[in-house]
Amino acid sequence: MVTIYDIAAKANVSAMTVSRVINNTGRISEKTKAKVKKVMEEMNYVPNQMARSLVLQQTRILFLLITDITNPFYTTLSRGAEDAATKNGYRLLFGNSDENLEKEAGYMNTILTTRVDGVLIAPTGDPSLPHLEQLRLHNIPFVLLDREVPGIECDIVLGDSKEGARQLVDQLASQGHQHIALVNGSSSVSSARMRRLGYEEALKLNGLPLHEERVFETSFGPRSDLTELDAWISSLDPMPSAIVAGNNVLAVEVIGLLRKRGLRIPDDISIVCFDDFGPYSEIDPFITVVAQQAYQFGYMGMQMLIDRIQNREDAGPWKKIVLPAELVVRSSVKRLLD
Structure with missing residues (x-):
């Protein structure tokens, strides 16, 4: 040697x-x-x-921890993070929590023992606070992606979940829909809370009623057991004319259950959702979405992390970037107006 x-x-x-x-x-x-x-x-x-x-006292290794690698939003986000890390001479380790707090805890142990220089993380939700406090205790810089965690101040890159949900409901209302349901992530996740708030505000602004029984909360990640979601759909009487899905994974699950019932989209029921479908966006069922800037989430978040690492003594105040989403109208919404 x-x-x-x-x-x-x-x-x-x-x-x-x-x-x-x-x-x-x-x-x-x-x-x-x-x-x-x-x-x-x-x-x-x-x-x-x-x-x-x-x-x-540096490894030039960073860690990216996301919640669902099967979601095109996070795969595109990961590409942006990797590109920014590589450009700055860092190597990137990767973890996927599957929206599972215990799995996230396991990755935290890996992060602490690997001696990485910093962490870019999409937390599972509010219960992630002790994990973030652990990073701070060990003086490991981190930046949050997509989700805020009450009780911790740090750099963060967010999407405008509230405004995006309002755009989706406004689009449905403009086509004559008055009975709009919501399938959303857990209320322990900040982005889910903001999407529900945007949904409720848009209903009010459009003069439409809010029915609690038309709101279903679950995990944002994929699941093998759709029994509860299926039971909720069965309980809807009458069936709403449209459903807003909190993300693209939920949209796919809802569409699958609706099709098993023989319901066609958009002929029998309309559906819209948060987040686009990556390279599959132009393939049937052509869902109307609010598309987030997934690549920029990862790229900008990674750049913020590297800036924080390289300027530990003079990094300035915590930064918060909110990226606007874009409404992309396709053909998953039926026009009910004459």
């Missing part, structure tokens, strides 16, 4: 000079840097990352 002493001997410099070139520290002339780097290339030298991390 080639060592820094081998490099130093061939370049006719000290081992300390080679170390400074590798770690980009100290004052070294550009001519000497170029000479050392050329010798490193000729000898196929690979730096010892563990030793380097001990010297610099």
